[in-house]
Amino acid sequence: MEFDWNQQQRDFRSTVRAFIAANLPDNWEAVAHGPGSSAQTTFSKTFCGALADAGLLVPHWPERWGGRDADPWSAFILAEEMWAAGEPRGGQYMNVNWIGPTFMRFGTEQQQERFIPPMARGETLWCQGFSEPESGSDLASLRTRAEKTESGYCVNGQKIWTSYAGHADTCFLLCRTAPGKGGISILLIPMDTKGITVRQIPSIIGEGDIHEVFFDDVEVPDTALLGEEGQAWEIVRTALSLERVGIPRFALASRMLHRAVGVLKKEGRFARSAIEQSAKAHAACEVARMYSYNIIDQRCHGQPPGPEASAARIATVNAERQVAEFVVEHLPDALAGGDAMLMAHHQRAIVAGIASGAAEIQLNLIATELLQLPREPR
């Protein structure tokens, strides 16, 4: 066992930090309202391009695709620093974490050539069309259907909660080609295809994040299909296991906790109950950090993803929750114009237990797969 970073990892983190410090604009805190906002998306295009030029966008990808075969730690250290800085990569973090790697594994050569290089250059934004109005936690019940045509598919249906849809170039769409779990397929569809309509959903978490996407007789060619017809469930399981620990939310939560405590100390408000609660919140952040590191370590040792990823996710939800609650209770004025970054964090922390799969579903997975408890009757 070894709980310290090696020199190379330390150097890498300093490089990333230095890059962030040199490349974020002075007004960044006012811009950083979450990866989906217009300002942040626009900025992410420049930022990701510069990251790519510096060799920091996809270090963990194979050389063939613009990376340098770095181990999963590099990707995670990178993700920690980015998320803690308010995610200047915007929605492009998804490309780096799971969309690119999924294409490397399941894409045709033509799809790889078409989609991967723009990701590696930091030029393109994707959205994830999974959830539907009637299919949230029960994703397998989705109804958006793709009917076979002579040269491809015709898509009809509706997606909802789609992050970044307003700015995305392409959609990673789950749709039904046959009944049942084995009847779900993936289509890769440019968002400017005729028949696609996007509507932003006004929300409490800030501008630009969640959308409805309507598909009305959207015609796509056969080459839009990723993998085989009906292979979506298998592909998405792999993809989501990468995504589940893909966002180091604890890193921003921890930074915001320190920031809030800093204000309280400076103003002489760091009283007994605040001390106790901040310490607990700090523990929650560190637990999440250790659980997440454990998953990355498993990845480095070539172990397949297991239910521990769900445990890491729950620990992260808990960290977000405790920090958000600490700030509301002890520095409430921060959320009334006091601090733009704390406000943005608070606004978004609430989604930790919902976006990319609700916490309760993860708890069920932990009970079934980790504890081996008998399943609830259906």
Next chain:
Amino acid sequence: MDFTLNEDQLALASAIERIATEFATVPTDFHGFTLDGAALEQELESGQYFDIAAIPEMGPVAAATVVERLARLPCTTEVALSMLVRPQIDIELPRPFALVENGRPGRFVASAATVIVIYGESIGIAHPSPDEVEAVESLYAYPMGKLTGSPAIKPLSSSDAETVRTWLRIACAAEMAGLLQAAIDAAVEHLSVRKQFGRPLGTFQALRHRMAECAVLAGGVRLLALKAAWSGDSGEAALAALHAQDSATRVVYDVHQMMGAMGMTLEMPVHLWTYRAKALLAELGGKGAQAEGVAKHTFNAA
């Protein structure tokens, strides 16, 4: 002991229920963070409801039931301090009321005619002019504002300050009881109609138990708030406020978690209650300060 309302209180309850029904729905085109209750306020003014605590047959406990009921409405207007705190200071003081703690932003401050100013251990009363206050953008579902000028502050004697602190706590608990109940009602409705895996979400025990616990907490907040309003006892007030603020943290989390992504939208207005509860749960020093109040008044702690 008698938990039933007397005849006058019953009449009041049904009058308030009539008003509440008028304001029960959110306009379909509303997508905001705060739903302004100016029309409700006008109706309460014209019916002289803000003064009911001073009517002997009613008393503060009746006022507390009104505060609780009106907090369950999606729209918000300054009710609690006017109905519960103002009569304890001077019922002739102009409303709306607001509270400013150590110079920080507070609810309704930008429109307040009377501001209770807490600075350290002292409490005073101020009447800022419109150019001495300013609205503040916030994440709370109340109109928030702050004092920008320095209006004259009339300090309260320490015994008056103690009374005001007590009634601020009662007002907080009574309002919180309504907010939590309304948030729970919204979640219960959602869990009853929303289906996943072929069954209503409300059939999953993992959710049923948590919601049931939330309901017990909210009911407890209401009971402690009413008892404190009846007695005016400072220990009971601290206890009610403690239970209110402590329960709110949990209820707000569980309600949002169970609403799923739907709870993030401004179209499904559960935030009108939860993001009000968030503002209330930090007031008066938060639950740490209430716990100290309980320890002092109930357990004679130093």
